[in-house]
Amino acid sequence: MAVPHDVVVLGGGVVGATCAWRLAEQGLHVLLVDPEPGAGASHAAAGMLAPVSEMHGSEPALLRLGLHAAGGFADHAARVQEASGLGVGYRPTGTLLVALDAGDRARLADVRRRQEQWGLQVERLSAAQCRQREPLLDPAVVAGTLVPGDHQVDPRRLVTAVLRAARERGVEFRRTTGEPAVTAGRVTGVRTPQGEVAAGRVVLATGARATAHAPVRPVKGQVLRLRGNGSPVPHHVVRGTVRDRAVYVVPREDGEVVVGATTEDLGYDTTVTAGAVRDLLQDACALVPALAELELAEAVARSRPGSPDNLPLIGAGDVEGLVLAVGHGRNGVLLSAVTAQAVTALVTGQDVPPPVAACAPGRFEELVRWRG
Amino acid sequence: MAVPHDVVVLGGGVVGATCAWRLAEQGLHVLLVDPEPGAGASHAAAGMLAPVSEMHGSEPALLRLGLHAAGGFADHAARVQEASGLGVGYRPTGTLLVALDAGDRARLADVRRRQEQWGLQVERLSAAQCRQREPLLDPAVVAGTLVPGDHQVDPRRLVTAVLRAARERGVEFRRTTGEPAVTAGRVTGVRTPQGEVAAGRVVLATGARATAHAPVRPVKGQVLRLRGNGSPVPHHVVRGTVRDRAVYVVPREDGEVVVGATTEDLGYDTTVTAGAVRDLLQDACALVPALAELELAEAVARSRPGSPDNLPLIGAGDVEGLVLAVGHGRNGVLLSAVTAQAVTALVTGQDVPPPVAACAPGRFEELVRWRG
Numbered sequence: 001m002a003v004p005h006d007v008v009v010l011g012g013g014v015v016g017a018t019c020a021w022r023l024a025e026q027g028l029h030v031l032l033v034d035p036e037p038g039a040g041a042s043h044a045a046a047g048m049l050a051p052v053s054e055m056h057g058s059e060p061a062l063l064r065l066g067l068h069a070a071g072g073f074a075d076h077a078a079r080v081q082e083a084s085g086l087g088v089g090y091r092p093t094g095t096l097l098v099a100l101d102a103g104d105r106a107r108l109a110d111v112r113r114r115q116e117q118w119g120l121q122v123e124r125l126s127a128a129q130c131r132q133r134e135p136l137l138d139p140a141v142v143a144g145t146l147v148p149g150d151h152q153v154d155p156r157r158l159v160t161a162v163l164r165a166a167r168e169r170g171v172e173f174r175r176t177t178g179e180p181a182v183t184a185g186r187v188t189g190v191r192t193p194q195g196e197v198a199a200g201r202v203v204l205a206t207g208a209r210a211t212a213h214a215p216v217r218p219v220k221g222q223v224l225r226l227r228g229n230g231s232p233v234p235h236h237v238v239r240g241t242v243r244d245r246a247v248y249v250v251p252r253e254d255g256e257v258v259v260g261a262t263t264e265d266l267g268y269d270t271t272v273t274a275g276a277v278r279d280l281l282q283d284a285c286a287l288v289p290a291l292a293e294l295e296l297a298e299a300v301a302r303s304r305p306g307s308p309d310n311l312p313l314i315g316a317g318d319v320e321g322l323v324l325a326v327g328h329g330r331n332g333v334l335l336s337a338v339t340a341q342a343v344t345a346l347v348t349g350q351d352v353p354p355p356v357a358a359c360a361p362g363r364f365e366e367l368v369r370w371r372g
Numbered sequence: 373m374a375v376p377h378d379v380v381v382l383g384g385g386v387v388g389a390t391c392a393w394r395l396a397e398q399g400l401h402v403l404l405v406d407p408e409p410g411a412g413a414s415h416a417a418a419g420m421l422a423p424v425s426e427m428h429g430s431e432p433a434l435l436r437l438g439l440h441a442a443g444g445f446a447d448h449a450a451r452v453q454e455a456s457g458l459g460v461g462y463r464p465t466g467t468l469l470v471a472l473d474a475g476d477r478a479r480l481a482d483v484r485r486r487q488e489q490w491g492l493q494v495e496r497l498s499a500a501q502c503r504q505r506e507p508l509l510d511p512a513v514v515a516g517t518l519v520p521g522d523h524q525v526d527p528r529r530l531v532t533a534v535l536r537a538a539r540e541r542g543v544e545f546r547r548t549t550g551e552p553a554v555t556a557g558r559v560t561g562v563r564t565p566q567g568e569v570a571a572g573r574v575v576l577a578t579g580a581r582a583t584a585h586a587p588v589r590p591v592k593g594q595v596l597r598l599r600g601n602g603s604p605v606p607h608h609v610v611r612g613t614v615r616d617r618a619v620y621v622v623p624r625e626d627g628e629v630v631v632g633a634t635t636e637d638l639g640y641d642t643t644v645t646a647g648a649v650r651d652l653l654q655d656a657c658a659l660v661p662a663l664a665e666l667e668l669a670e671a672v673a674r675s676r677p678g679s680p681d682n683l684p685l686i687g688a689g690d691v692e693g694l695v696l697a698v699g700h701g702r703n704g705v706l707l708s709a710v711t712a713q714a715v716t717a718l719v720t721g722q723d724v725p726p727p728v729a730a731c732a733p734g735r736f737e738e739l740v741r742w743r744g
Contacts, residue, residue, distance in 0.1 A: 224646075226646050229643075271601075271667045272667060272668050273664065273665060273666065273667060273668060274596075274598050274653050274656075274657070274663055274664050274665070274666050274667070274668045275653075275657065275663075275664025275665060277649065277653060277668050278650060278653035278654055278657060278664065281646050281647075281649060281650035281653070282650055282654065284646075285646070285647065285650060291646055291647075292645065292646050292647025292650065293645060293646070293647060294645065294646050295643045295644060295645060295646070296644050296645060296646045296649050296671060299668060
């Protein structure tokens with residue numbers, strides 16, 4: 001008879017896979033259940049590790065969490081590479097926020113003031129300084145902010161490597177769908193179309209599909225991948241606002257350039273639309289005209305798991321034995337390591353560090369829709 | 373021992389496949405050689421049968437040829453359907469040329485005058501009449517021309533059906549590349565990587581790859597396919613000029629919408645570029661904004677076989693026994709049936725009808741580059 005599993009992780013995106021790996025490192029017997037690990041939102045993600053660039057004055061808890069995660073990401077990337085023997089494309093080249101007109105410039109200056117109030121490292125750049133750093137920028141760029149600490153990783157390589165590390169640590173895999181099995185208010189395992197798997201603990205990391213147990217909603221994102229074939233590409237991550245739409249350009253080590261992303265409050269939907277591709281290409285080429293020469297290699301759409309306050313839900317779920325690791329929104333890749341660390345702490349009875357403690361699902365107890 | 377082939381057709385695009393079928397109908401023993409029949413320019417083609425819409429005052433021979441071909445296409449489509457048992461998506465819904473500003477309107481009026489001088493059926497439409505016929509047109513449309521005789525066919529379905537008809541008529545297929553084998557100024561068959569195939573006649577229908585025997589050049593075209601999934605799509609083929617770029621929108625019976633096409637004088641190149649996709653989507657949505665809601669299902673690039681005077685080369689080649697059927701440029705689908713008819717006449721010693729006789733390759737005898 002098979003040894004029962006200590007923990008079943010539902011969902012093999014970057015969050016679930018990292019949880020499974022770290023739990024197995026604690027000596028636990030872990031099963032990961034996912035019909036196609038890494039094929040969800042992680043497959044579309046651009047991999048920006050950008051809490052400073054994405055700072056909103058109104059979300060201090062998210063900023064604290066993001067800074068905590070970004071601060072440890074280089075070490076995490078190194079550990080994943082070490083454990084898997086695979087590269088993850090971590091690239092500490094910094095992010096350049098650019099302004100295309102006077103309104104943009106004022107907006108960047110305003111954000112920069114708030115960034116500096118938080119003690120964050122940002123640098124004001126003139127138009128000439130922008131172009132010196134990125135000669136491919138459109139001549140219309142009038143100013144910029146350099147964020148040296150906002151780095152990037154390649155989410156596809158990262159999730160592949162984490163899955164490999166998990167497998168080598170003894171995590172078992174079942175390629176199927178699953179739901180927590182609950183009896184008398186307690187998790188008893190996971191129900192799959194092939195039968196039930198017993199386990200005392202279930203980690204729910206199914207992203208936008210976790211609606212039965214968490215107040216998450218799908219937020220559609222469409223993303224493009226361009227390929228250089230030796231053509232010049234930017235050196236930094238470049239972000240800007242074109243026709244009131246935010247756009248980013250993420251150049252990888254291997255010449256790939258990711259362009260994203262739409263934010264559409266739709267149901268679960270993976271359709272690539274003509275209008276989104278048009279807008280993304282228009283806007284990205286407005287920042288970096290030379291991108292027009294690159295190959296359009298891929299367009300994908302996935303659903304991010306949005307949460308009501310943009311903080312993820314990490315902690316005890318609505319039934320005993322259920323641990324949530326969902327609702328990461330745009331930040332699943334960035335927050336994957338700190339989420340896995342917190343989940344491991346919860347499962348092994350340790351304390352969760354403060355920035356992650358703010359993600360306890362209990363803050364939504366009044367949302368009767370999903371609890372009770 | 374195998375029976376020797378009477379004719380080998382090199383190239384299984386819409387032109388070569390139609391030649392092979394029609395030759396086999398004459399009782400000839402035909403071999404068609406192509407590594408992937410139907411995967412070249414025919415795979416990208418939009419299938420507009422549009423000699424009137426595409427009329428240039430300076431190319432009367434091409435117009436005569438196109439009108440001759442368009443006049444017989446409905447019968448040809450019916451014959452292909454009959455012979456293959458497959459639909460080809462022939463759709464006689466007419467073409468709407470639209471003007472987005474006063475300059476466009478003047479241009480359309482000018483072309484319409486010349487179209488009427490040729491006795492072609494065209495109808496001037498006001499802005500209101502355009503929108504009455506196509507409610508999805510952008511409100512910026514100020515006038516139009518309806519060309520009721522410019523129809524469409526689905527090139528992918530057509531080439532599939534013609535290949536099936538050819539096979540059922542006894543055409544043999546070899547999935548490989550080939551070149552005419554020539555001894556003492558006479559074709560002796562076809563050389564393939566797997567050995568030589570003997571034949572007294574070779575029909576060269578390799579499109580933009582026929583450079584060794586004909587003055588053709590690759591003209592890159594990038595084309596998109598959108599998918600409706602029940603969304604409203606136009607009823608007519610819609611064509612216009614946006615930012616000085618010609619764009620067309622071809623709605624199929626099944627909800628697919630083809631958007632094309634770039635015209636790039638590049639070497640043989642099947643790379644889809646970001647800039648081309650951006651321009652095609654921008655321009656198509658400028659004519660029909662609702663297209664932005666459709667799925668971007670596919671983007672492909674292929675090389676049309678351009679000729680020096682935009683007329684194809686149909687007739688005796690530079691060595692005895694070689695028959696050319698290349699250089700069809702944008703018109704391979706439209707001209708496929710009349711080309712096959714002419715090639716069959718040439719091979720069986722009949723006369724070629726006048727509009728096709730103008731395509732005799734002899735007109736380029738002075739082009740020593742390709743003729744000895």
